[in-house]
Amino acid sequence: MGQVRGVYGSQWQWVEAIEPLGFSGQRELSDEDKAVLRELVPVDANSLPEDWAVLPPDPYFFGKAVARAMRIALIADEIGDADSCNKAIARATSWLAPWLDGTNPDYLVYDEEWKGVVSSRGLTDPGADFGQGRYNDHHFHYGYFIYAAATLAKLCPEWLTDERREAIDLLARDYCNPSTSDCGDDEHFPFMRCFDFYEGHSLASGLFAFGDSRNQESTSEAINAYYAAFLYALATERPTIARFVRAVLQLEARSSRFYWHLGDLSSDIYPEIFARGRAVVGIL
Numbered sequence: 001m002g003q004v005r006g007v008y009g010s011q012w013q014w015v016e017a018i019e020p021l022g023f024s025g026q027r028e029l030s031d032e033d034k035a036v037l038r039e040l041v042p043v044d045a046n047s048l049p050e051d052w053a054v055l056p057p058d059p060y061f062f063g064k065a066v067a068r069a070m071r072i073a074l075i076a077d078e079i080g081d082a083d084s085c086n087k088a089i090a091r092a093t094s095w096l097a098p099w100l101d102g103t104n105p106d107y108l109v110y111d112e113e114w115k116g117v118v119s120s121r122g123l124t125d126p127g128a129d130f131g132q133g134r135y136n137d138h139h140f141h142y143g144y145f146i147y148a149a150a151t152l153a154k155l156c157p158e159w160l161t162d163e164r165r166e167a168i169d170l171l172a173r174d175y176c177n178p179s180t181s182d183c184g185d186d187e188h189f190p191f192m193r194c195f196d197f198y199e200g201h202s203l204a205s206g207l208f209a210f211g212d213s214r215n216q217e218s219t220s221e222a223i224n225a226y227y228a229a230f231l232y233a234l235a236t237e238r239p240t241i242a243r244f245v246r247a248v249l250q251l252e253a254r255s256s257r258f259y260w261h262l263g264d265l266s267s268d269i270y271p272e273i274f275a276r277g278r279a280v281v282g283i284l
Contacts, residue, residue: 016247016250016254017250018247021227021230023151023231029078029079034080038079041072042084044084045072045085048072048087048088049091052094052095052097058128058129058132059145060132060140060141062099063143063144063145066148067145067148069091070148070155071147089156089159096145106121106129107120108171110170110188111123111133114135114207115188115190116138116193117142117171134206134208135206135207137204137206139193139195139204139222139225140222140225142171142172142174143225143228146172146229146232147227147231149171150228150234151235153232153235154231165236172229172232173188173189176192176194176195176225176226176229176248177190178244178245179191199255200255201222201251202252203216215283217282219261220256222256223249226245226248230242230245230249
């Protein structure tokens with residue numbers, strides 16, 4: 001990663017430029033874009049299956065499916081397509097129900113030893129669900145759930161009952177918990193399980209060593225995880241948490257550009273022969 005540079009001091013202040021952020025894009029859609037989307041969005045909404053049992057049974061691929069449904073709902077709402085929005089919401093809420101009440105086959109459980117939410121298959125099989133039961137990729141997996149919940153909280157606030165909010169909070173606290181046990185704030189989950197403030201980014205590996213060390217191979221999903229947590233805090237009116245997660249998200253994005261996206265590099269940490277192809281680093 002280049003030469004180590006020592007910096008001496010008793011304290012450091014971290015200043016991060018925060019980019020504009022919300023549920024929709026930074027620029028308003030043009031009339032032409034909306035016209036195109038009004039043709040495409042109903043097709044996507046109608047493709048969402050009614051039966052949750054045909055969806056992937058594991059938390060990762062199910063999470064992607066339900067996040068996609070709510071992304072369709074959000075776009076439909078932005079372009080004024082109420083029918084597609086309502087259809088996508090109906091699909092997402094019915095799909096989430098068995099996951100939240102624990103009646104799906106690969107149900108989620110709380111692990112008292114390592115203090116986290118894991119899949120039941122992952123708990124008994126180390127290789128199942130990408131090692132989810134050994135705490136691999138938790139921010140990837142649950143980030144999709146939290147994105148769906150955040151969008152539901154925005155578009156359909158009556159869905160987020162106290163009971164459902166409590167269940168969704170558990171998934172958010174599993175990977176993005178801003179409270180620390182030594183302060184007595186949260187004894188059930190560790191502080192920011194996946195994020196390393198020294199490294200400046202998340203790590204995908206869980207309890208056991210990988211050949212690629214404490215790697216992260218999907219910066220886009222890491223960014224999505226904290227973006228989702230930010231939106232969820234925003235939608236559930238928790239501004240202090242939202243500000244904290246937004247700063248974490250900004251640092252995750254900056255580290256992704258610095259270490260992984262060579263086309264964005266503004267440093268000399270990689271040799272020119274490696275960086276000149278403007279490639280993207282894989283597992284780092």
